[in-house]
Amino acid sequence: MPGKNLSREEAQQRAGILSVDSYRVHLDVTSAVDPTAATFRSTTTISFRSSAPGAATFVDLLAPAVRSVTLNGRALDPATAFDGARVAVDGLAEQNVLVIEADCAYSRTGEGLHRFVDPVDGETYLYTHFEPADARRVFANFEQPDLKAPFSFTVTAPAAWDVYNNAVHEDVTAEGGARVWRFAPTKPISTYLTAVVAGPYHVERDHYSRKLADGSTLEIPLAATCRKSLARYFDADEIFTVTKQGLDFFHQEFDFPYPFGKYDQCFVPEYNIGAMENPGCVTFREEFVFRSKVTEAAYEGRANVILHEMAHMWFGDLVTMRWWDDLWLKESFADFMGSFSQVEATRYRSAWTTFANRRKAWAYRQDQFPTTHPITADIRDLEDAKLNFDGITYAKGASVLKQLVAYVGRDAFFEGARQYFKRHAYGNTVLGDLLGVLERTSGRDLTAWSAAWLQTAGVNSLTPQLTTDAEGRITEFAVAQDGATPRPHRVAIGLYDRDPAGALTRTHRVELDVHGARTVVSELAGLPRPALVLLNDDDLTYCKIRFDDRSLETLRSGLGEITDDLSRALAWSAVWNLTRDALMPTRDYLALVLRFAGQESDIGVLQSLHQQAKTALDVYADPSWRAEGARLLAEGALRELRAAAPGSDHQLAWARFLAQTAGTDEHLQLLRGLLNGSARIDGLEVDQDLRWSLWLALASNGAANADELNAELTADNTASGKQHLTACLAALPTAEAKAAAWSAVIDSDELPNALVEAQISGFNQPGQRELTAGYTDRYFGLLEDIWAQRSIEIAMRIVGGFFPRYQTDEQTLADADAWLTGHPSAAPALRRLVLECRDDLARALRAQACDRG
Ligand SMILES: [Zn+2]
Numbered sequence: 110m111p112g113k114n115l116s117r118e119e120a121q122q123r124a125g126i127l128s129v130d131s132y133r134v135h136l137d138v139t140s141a142v143d144p145t146a147a148t149f150r151s152t153t154t155i156s157f158r159s160s161a162p163g164a165a166t167f168v169d170l171l172a173p174a175v176r177s178v179t180l181n182g183r184a185l186d187p188a189t190a191f192d193g194a195r196v197a198v199d200g201l202a203e204q205n206v207l208v209i210e211a212d213c214a215y216s217r218t219g220e221g222l223h224r225f226v227d228p229v230d231g232e233t234y235l236y237t238h239f240e241p242a243d244a245r246r247v248f249a250n251f252e253q254p255d256l257k258a259p260f261s262f263t264v265t266a267p268a269a270w271d272v273y274n275n276a277v278h279e280d281v282t283a284e285g286g287a288r289v290w291r292f293a294p295t296k297p298i299s300t301y302l303t304a305v306v307a308g309p310y311h312v313e314r315d316h317y318s319r320k321l322a323d324g325s326t327l328e329i330p331l332a333a334t335c336r337k338s339l340a341r342y343f344d345a346d347e348i349f350t351v352t353k354q355g356l357d358f359f360h361q362e363f364d365f366p367y368p369f370g371k372y373d374q375c376f377v378p379e380y381n382i383g384a385m386e387n388p389g390c391v392t393f394r395e396e397f398v399f400r401s402k403v404t405e406a407a408y409e410g411r412a413n414v415i416l417h418e419m420a421h422m423w424f425g426d427l428v429t430m431r432w433w434d435d436l437w438l439k440e441s442f443a444d445f446m447g448s449f450s451q452v453e454a455t456r457y458r459s460a461w462t463t464f465a466n467r468r469k470a471w472a473y474r475q476d477q478f479p480t481t482h483p484i485t486a487d488i489r490d491l492e493d494a495k496l497n498f499d500g501i502t503y504a505k506g507a508s509v510l511k512q513l514v515a516y517v518g519r520d521a522f523f524e525g526a527r528q529y530f531k532r533h534a535y536g537n538t539v540l541g542d543l544l545g546v547l548e549r550t551s552g553r554d555l556t557a558w559s560a561a562w563l564q565t566a567g568v569n570s571l572t573p574q575l576t577t578d579a580e581g582r583i584t585e586f587a588v589a590q591d592g593a594t595p596r597p598h599r600v601a602i603g604l605y606d607r608d609p610a611g612a613l614t615r616t617h618r619v620e621l622d623v624h625g626a627r628t629v630v631s632e633l634a635g636l637p638r639p640a641l642v643l644l645n646d647d648d649l650t651y652c653k654i655r656f657d658d659r660s661l662e663t664l665r666s667g668l669g670e671i672t673d674d675l676s677r678a679l680a681w682s683a684v685w686n687l688t689r690d691a692l693m694p695t696r697d698y699l700a701l702v703l704r705f706a707g708q709e710s711d712i713g714v715l716q717s718l719h720q721q722a723k724t725a726l727d728v729y730a731d732p733s734w735r736a737e738g739a740r741l742l743a744e745g746a747l748r749e750l751r752a753a754a755p756g757s758d759h760q761l762a763w764a765r766f767l768a769q770t771a772g773t774d775e776h777l778q779l780l781r782g783l784l785n786g787s788a789r790i791d792g793l794e795v796d797q798d799l800r801w802s803l804w805l806a807l808a809s810n811g812a813a814n815a816d817e818l819n820a821e822l823t824a825d826n827t828a829s830g831k832q833h834l835t836a837c838l839a840a841l842p843t844a845e846a847k848a849a850a851w852s853a854v855i856d857s858d859e860l861p862n863a864l865v866e867a868q869i870s871g872f873n874q875p876g877q878r879e880l881t882a883g884y885t886d887r888y889f890g891l892l893e894d895i896w897a898q899r900s901i902e903i904a905m906r907i908v909g910g911f912f913p914r915y916q917t918d919e920q921t922l923a924d925a926d927a928w929l930t931g932h933p934s935a936a937p938a939l940r941r942l943v944l945e946c947r948d949d950l951a952r953a954l955r956a957q958a959c960d961r962g
Pocket residue numbers: 386417418421439440443444
C-alpha cells in the first residue's frame with residue numbers, strides 16, 4: 110500500500126513544519142464482544158500548528174474506512190483524501206484543528222488493537238501494541254517519535270469491563286449499556302507509546318511512595334493485571350516486589366522523579382514480544398504468568414524484563430530518540446540497566462552471568478550476519494525500523510554500554526544520565542546529545558570510542574599469544590585482535606590453575622586497555638604459564654575470545670571445574686562460538702556438554718546449554734553422525750534427570766531436554782509412562798506444560814496420534830492448550846499434517862499470531878527433513894506475495910519460520926542464492942531476512958564439514 114512505509118525524509122519534512130499541541134482520541138469498543146463485528150469507531154481530534162501556512166501534509170491511518178475528515182471546520186472528502194494508509198490534508202493554517210472519524214479494525218496479529226476471546230470463559234480482552242508505528246491502526250495521527258503531544262483518551266466499553274491507559278481515569282459514567290472512561294491528559298509522549306488495555310481483567314493493586322530530596326513525597330499507585338482465568342496463577346506480590354526495588358534503584362540513580370503518575374503492568378494474551386514500555390501502562394506477554402513449574406531462570410528473566418521496561422520510563426519515554434536510527438539510545442540503555450539494576454537491587458544476583466551467556470550470544474550471532482549494522486543504524490523507513498529490534502540494537506548496544514562504564518567509570522556514566530534526563534525531559538535526542546553529556550562528566554573525548562563502538566559494525570576476536578622459557582615461565586604475553594576494525598577494549602585477563610582439590614580458580618587478574626592488532630601485556634611476564642588463560646574475564650568488553658592450545662586442553666578436561674559462575678559461563682560461551690565458527694567439531698562441543706553440563710550449577714546457563722546442544726545436533730553435526738549424537742544426548746539427559754535432586758529446577762530442565770532429544774523406543778516409552786503415570790521420576794511433577802512437552806516429543810516421533818492429542822486439550826481447554834495442541838498436530842510425521850499446517854498459515858490470514866507461530870514451530874521438525882523437503886520451492890515462490898499481503902509481524906514469522914533451515918545441503922543453499930540473485934529489488938527488509946537465514950545455512954554447512962573432519 111503506498112504510503113504505509115513512512116520514510117525518514119517524510120518524517121523530517123513533517124517535523125520541519127508541524128508541532129502538535131494535543132490529541133483527543135475517542136474509541137468506542139462496545140462492539141468487541143460481538144465476534145462478527147470487525148471494526149470499532151475511532152475519532153481523533155488533533156490540535157497542531159504549522160510554520161508553513163497554506164502547506165499540505167498528511168496524517169497516518171490504517172483503517173478499513175474513514176467516515177469524515179474536517180480541517181478547521183472545513184469538510185474534506187474521505188474518498189479523495191484517504192488512500193488506505195494516509196489522510197491528505199491541505200491548506201493548513203497557523204493553528205489547526207483536524208477531526209478524523211474512522212472505522213478501525215480489531216487486530217488478530219498483535220499489531221494495533223488486538224482482540225482475544227478466552228476459551229475458558231468466553232470473555233473478550235483487548236490491548237494495544239504500537240511500536241514502531243501501529244497507533245495508526247487505532248487512531249489517526251502523525252506516526253513518528255519526534256512529534257510528541259499530550260494525549261487525552263476517552264474509551265466507551267462494555268459495562269463490565271475495566272479500561273487502562275497511560276494516564277489515570279478522571280471519571281467513568283454509564284451510557285446506555287456501556288461505560289465511558291475519560292482519562293486525564295498524558296504528559297507529552299510519542300504516538301508509539303500510547304496504550305489502551307480493556308476487558309474484564311483481574312487486577313491486583315499496591316502502592317509505592319518515596320521521600321524526595323525536596324522533602325515532598327512521591328506517590329505511585331501500582332496495578333498488575335491478567336486475564337481472569339489466569340488469576341489463580343498470578344504471583345502479583347513477586348511482581349510488586351521487583352517493581353518497588355526497581356523504583357528505589359532508578360530514583361536513587363537517576364535523580365528525576367518518575368514522571369508518569371501511576372504504574373500499571375498488564376499481562377496480555379497473544380503478545381508478540383516480551384513487553385512494551387508504554388508510560389504508566391506497561392504491557393507484558395502473559396506467558397510471564399507461570400501456570401506450571403518454571404525454573405528460577407524464568408523468574409530472573411521476568412524480573413529483568415520488568416526492570417528493562419521501567420528503565421525506559423526515563424530512557425525512551427521521558428527522553429525519546431528523534432527517529433528509529435537511534436532506537437539503540439533507548440534499547441541498549443534499558444537492556445543494560447535491566448541487568449545492572451537486577452544485580453544491585455534484587456535477589457537475582459546472577460544477571461551478569463545470564464547477560465554474558467544469553468544476551469551476548471544473541472549479539473554475536475547477529476553481528477556476524479552479512480546484514481549486520483553499526484549500533485547507530487541507518488533506518489530509511491518503517492520496514493527497516495521493524496527489523497532493527499535485533500541483537501545489535503539490544504544486546505550489542507548493552508554490551509557496549511557495559512564496556513563504556515568500564516571505560517569512563519560508573520559515577521561519570523550515571524552523572525551523565527542524570528544530566529541527560531534533566532536537559533532533554535519530554536524531548537527528542539540523537540547520539541550526540543548523550544555523548545555530549547558523557548564527555549563532560551567523564552572528561553574524556555568519546556569521538557574515537559564512539560566511531561569504533563557505535564558507528565562500526567562487527568565483532569573482534571581476542572586471542573592470547575604466549576611464549577615461555579625452559580622452566581615454563583611466561584617470557585611474553587600478548588593479546589592479538591582480529592576483525593576488520595580493531596577497537597580499543599578495556600579488558601581483564603584471568604590466569605587460572607588447579608587448586609589442591611582440582612578446582613580451577615583464578616590466580617592472577619590484570620586489567621588493561623587493548624588497542625590495535627597486538628597488545629603486549631608486560632605485567633604477566635615472568636609468571637608460570639597457567640592451565641587456563643581467560644581473556645575478557647569478568648566480561649567487561651564485547652568480543653569473541655579464543656584460547657591458546659594449553660587452555661583449550663584444560664577446558665576439554667576440566668571446563669566444569671572452573672569454580673566461578675561467570676568465568677565458567679564465559680568459557681561455555683567461547684566454546685559455543687568455536688563450534689559455530691567451525692573451529693571445534695560439533696561432536697567435541699557435545700562431548701563437553703555431556704561431560705560437564707551435569708555439574709553446571711547456574712540453571713540459566715544449563716538451559717542455554719540445552720538449547721545450544723540441540724541446535725548443534727540439528728544443524729551443525731555431520732548428518733552421518735546425527736543419529737548417534739541424538740542417542741548420546743538423550744542418554745545423557747536421562748542420566749542427569751535421574752541424578753538431579755528431586756523437585757529441583759535442574760530436574761525439570763533435564764526432563765524437558767530429554768523430551769527434546771528422545772527418539773528411541775525406550776525413551777519414548779518412558780515419556781509415555783510419565784504421561785500416563787506408569788513411570789515416575791522421584792520429585793518430578795508432570796504438570797500441564799511439561800505434559801505438552803512430552804506430547805510434542807511423542808507426536809513428532811510418530812508415537813502419538815491426533816485423537817490422543819485432542820484428548821489432552823479436553824483436560825487443558827485454554828489458550829495455551831490450544832497453542833500446544835496446534836503445534837503437536839503440525840508436528841505429526843505425516844504428509845497430511847505438514848500440508849494442513851502449511852495451508853493453515855499460507856492459504857488464509859484468519860489465524861491469530863499465536864497460532865501462526867504454533868503451526869510453524871510444529872511444521873518445522875528437525876527429524877522430518879524428507880517430509881518437508883518438497884516445500885522449499887514453494888517457500889521461495891511465495892515470499893514476495895507474503896511480504897506484500899500480510900502484516901509485517903506475520904510476514905516476518907512466515908519468512909523466518911518456514912525457511913528450510915533443517916535442509917542443510919548445498920542444493921538448499923543454491924536455492925536461497927538463486928532467490929536472492931533473482932530478486933534484487935524485493936523489499937530490503939525481506940531480503941535482509943532471507944540473507945540472514947541463508948547465512949545460518951552456510952554456517953551450518955561449514956560446521957558440518959568441520960565435524961566430518
Ligand atoms: Zn526495550
